[in-house]
Amino acid sequence: MDAFLAALTLRAGYNAALVAIGAGLLGFAAGLVGNFLFLRKRSLVGDAIAHATLPGVALAFLVMVALGGDGRNLAGLLAGSAATAGIGLLAVDWIARRTRLTEDAAIGAVLSAFFGFGVVLMTVIQTLPRGRQAGLESFLLGSTAGMLYLDALIIAGGGALCVSLALLLRRPMTMVSFDPGYAQSRGIDLRAIDLAMMGLVMAVTVVGLKLVGLVLIVALLIIPPAAARFWTDRSERMLWIAGAIGAASGYVGAALSASAPDLPTGPVIVLLCFALFCVSLLLAPERGLLATALRRRAYARALARRDGLLALASRRNLSQTARRVLLADGLIGANGAATPSGVREAALAARDERRWELARTLRDADPAIAAHDGVSPVEKALTADMIAEIDRRLAEG
Amino acid sequence: MTATATAREGVFASDPDSRPGPLVVSGLTVSYGRAPALIGVDLAIAPGSMTAIVGPNGAGKSTLLKAVIGVAPVVAGDIRVFGETLARVRDRVAYVPQRASVDWDFPARVIDVVTMGLYRELGPFGFVRRRHREAAMAHLDRVGMADFAQRQIGQLSGGQQQRVFLARALAQKADLYLLDEPLAGVDAATERAVVAVLHGLRAEGACIVAVHHDLATLRDYFDHVALINRRLVAQGPTAETLTAENLQRTYGGLLAGTQIGRIEIAYAARER
Ligand SMILES: Nc1ncnc2c1ncn2[C@@H]1O[C@H](COP(=O)(O)OP(=O)(O)OP(=O)(O)O)[C@@H](O)[C@H]1O
Numbered sequence: 001m002d003a004f005l006a007a008l009t010l011r012a013g014y015n016a017a018l019v020a021i022g023a024g025l026l027g028f029a030a031g032l033v034g035n036f037l038f039l040r041k042r043s044l045v046g047d048a049i050a051h052a053t054l055p056g057v058a059l060a061f062l063v064m065v066a067l068g069g070d071g072r073n074l075a076g077l078l079a080g081s082a083a084t085a086g087i088g089l090l091a092v093d094w095i096a097r098r099t100r101l102t103e104d105a106a107i108g109a110v111l112s113a114f115f116g117f118g119v120v121l122m123t124v125i126q127t128l129p130r131g132r133q134a135g136l137e138s139f140l141l142g143s144t145a146g147m148l149y150l151d152a153l154i155i156a157g158g159g160a161l162c163v164s165l166a167l168l169l170r171r172p173m174t175m176v177s178f179d180p181g182y183a184q185s186r187g188i189d190l191r192a193i194d195l196a197m198m199g200l201v202m203a204v205t206v207v208g209l210k211l212v213g214l215v216l217i218v219a220l221l222i223i224p225p226a227a228a229r230f231w232t233d234r235s236e237r238m239l240w241i242a243g244a245i246g247a248a249s250g251y252v253g254a255a256l257s258a259s260a261p262d263l264p265t266g267p268v269i270v271l272l273c274f275a276l277f278c279v280s281l282l283l284a285p286e287r288g289l290l291a292t293a294l295r296r297r298a299y300a301r302a303l304a305r306r307d308g309l310l311a312l313a314s315r316r317n318l319s320q321t322a323r324r325v326l327l328a329d330g331l332i333g334a335n336g337a338a339t340p341s342g343v344r345e346a347a348l349a350a351r352d353e354r355r356w357e358l359a360r361t362l363r364d365a366d367p368a369i370a371a372h373d374g375v376s377p378v379e380k381a382l383t384a385d386m387i388a389e390i391d392r393r394l395a396e397g
Numbered sequence: 398m399t400a401t402a403t404a405r406e407g408v409f410a411s412d413p414d415s416r417p418g419p420l421v422v423s424g425l426t427v428s429y430g431r432a433p434a435l436i437g438v439d440l441a442i443a444p445g446s447m448t449a450i451v452g453p454n455g456a457g458k459s460t461l462l463k464a465v466i467g468v469a470p471v472v473a474g475d476i477r478v479f480g481e482t483l484a485r486v487r488d489r490v491a492y493v494p495q496r497a498s499v500d501w502d503f504p505a506r507v508i509d510v511v512t513m514g515l516y517r518e519l520g521p522f523g524f525v526r527r528r529h530r531e532a533a534m535a536h537l538d539r540v541g542m543a544d545f546a547q548r549q550i551g552q553l554s555g556g557q558q559q560r561v562f563l564a565r566a567l568a569q570k571a572d573l574y575l576l577d578e579p580l581a582g583v584d585a586a587t588e589r590a591v592v593a594v595l596h597g598l599r600a601e602g603a604c605i606v607a608v609h610h611d612l613a614t615l616r617d618y619f620d621h622v623a624l625i626n627r628r629l630v631a632q633g634p635t636a637e638t639l640t641a642e643n644l645q646r647t648y649g650g651l652l653a654g655t656q657i658g659r660i661e662i663a664y665a666a667r668e669r
Pocket residue numbers: 429430434452453454455456457458459460461495
């Protein structure tokens with residue numbers, strides 16, 4: 001616990017601090033970039049790209065060993081992963097455009113083919129004398145163990161670069177995601193924007209490979225925007241929320257994994273991210289399940305209360321639900337008769353209903369009246385002048 | 398007035414000493430595959446006019462507008478917008494499609510959609526400032542949708558959504574508006590509001606080209622009309638062009654003679 005707190009507050013050593021900051025930046029970048037991928041409904045392309053990095057890592061290792069190096073240079077491995085990820089991306093794009101296959105079929109084919117090839121190469125590497133200590137398996141699930149200063153710098157720098165590019169391109173990417181036809185009519189080059197988006201996904205994947213691992217990096221692209229969607233109906237806000245969720249998962253996950261080196265970093269970050277997703281799903285005030293259910297219940301209750309008050313006013317029989325609600329609010333007694341406050345409220349409700357009725361016949365084009373929910377008092381929608389006018393007409397009969 | 402005569406007028410309109418016509422189409426042929434959707438269409442839109450594109454379903458009306466904004470497969474022909482190719486005057490042309498094919502659950506409010514029309518004004522970093530928001534609100538107000546500014550775009554009725562997309566087009570402050578059936582499926586009050594907006598644009602000097610299906614309101618709303626059915630049948634001022642003969646040639650057996658007769662009688666009665 002102390003180790004975790006130390007890591008969280010950047011006091012666990014210079015390298016660990018840099019790794020935590022790098023992971024935070026990477027998570028931020030993944031949230032931003034993933035946000036556009038999510039809005040464009042192409043999240044799974046990210047998975048194809050991630051899996052297509054494996055043969056690149058293995059090939060880069062083999063090439064570097066063949067050239068006499070020790071094969072563990074991170075920049076070299078990442079360059080290799082970017083190369084095969086790029087080929088995989090182009091393959092998906094080509095299959096989807098040139099054949100009658102849909103993109104998901106293309107993704108499935110490319111993902112499994114590239115990953116299979118990567119696994120074969122990894123098996124070969126295991127048989128080499130150098131291969132066993134190369135630690136290439138860490139690219140599958142990610143790790144912070146044995147990370148060099150330079151490695152952390154690559155992650156932090158790459159993350160920062162992805163963040164700036166994603167922010168710079170956010171308008172055209174949003175427009176292309178919302179209405180591609182319109183974006184095109186305004187002179188936005190659809191193909192260029194889509195390629196830029198995929199390029200950013202590739203960059204985030206490659207930068208995050210060492211830390212999160214290729215199996216789970218796609219989760220860091222998909223989950224933050226999916227969680228952010230529960231919080232807002234505005235794309236601009238969603239972007240920042242997704243970034244924040246990604247950043248928090250990355251930062252805390254890296255700190256946690258630094259304090260318990262046996263935990264693989266990728267799964268820890270992704271689990272944290274998923275926890276934030278669950279919180280959003282349940283508790284987000286805008287579209288969360290709880291808020292939605294509570295709003296529905298409150299509205300149903302208000303309707304029942306209103307219905308009950310109107311029934312009291314006109315001496316009709318109360319429905320079961322109305323009776324329960326009025327009883328709970330102290331508007332009727334146990335015997336079903338109205339309490340003094342019940343009598344008062346019922347009279348008010350009846351007057352309000354008469355006002356609404358007249359308002360509807362007077363100004364049916366007014367959206368404020370048309371949007372009446374059957375519960376709110378007339379004062380909420382109309383000005384005092386209008387109400388006075390309505391009351392005058394009501395008095396005239 | 399015959400089609401060729403008007404097309405020639407368009408060529409004259411691009412003389413150096415006169416202002417180039419807003420839209421001149423010559424010999425336009427568009428094909429999506431086998432049968433062409435438009436064949437050899439010549440069209441010249443007069444400056445400051447409001448032109449209806451009229452024709453039966455599948456006549457190529459939408460295709461014509463799409464060809465102008467460069468998203469239909471043009472096989473042959475030439476399209477000049479303000480005397481230039483589209484790429485050079487793109488921002489002076491606003492287009493509202495027949496059916497917006499957008500993701501209705503997209504995290505965007507009505508005002509955000511209208512702000513997209515200001516795309517070119519936002520600057521390289523895309524910051525939406527107060528004056529942009531105010532401009533967007535003014536355009537929404539113009540189409541009578543200001544009260545809905547904060548709604549998520551999917552939470553509107555079809556007619557309301559259409560008006561929001563009109564507001565997005567207005568935000569572009571274009572000189573040529575291409576509207577694909579802006580009055581389809583809207584109620585009488587909305588139709589009046591939209592027509593008032595379009596007439597306002599015309600009064601400000603903009604040029605409007607709109608696909609329109611309702612022959613009964615054509616003369617009231619539009620000063621020019623182009624009848625097409627894969628080929629251009631006729632074009633010119635509404636009063637002269639909208640004859641029973643031209644309608645018959647446009648719709649063929651699709652529009653029963655009696656129906657044309659009824660429209661003629663209605664017009665005659667109104668003019669008396
Ligand atoms: N994307 C497309 N691919 C193939 N054919 C198309 C495509 N769009 C339109 N067409 C064909 O081109 C022809 C003209 O279509 P268009 O949409 O221009 O008709 P329209 O005049 O706008 O009809 P409507 O009144 O029904 O809107 C039709 O026969 C249609 O089937």
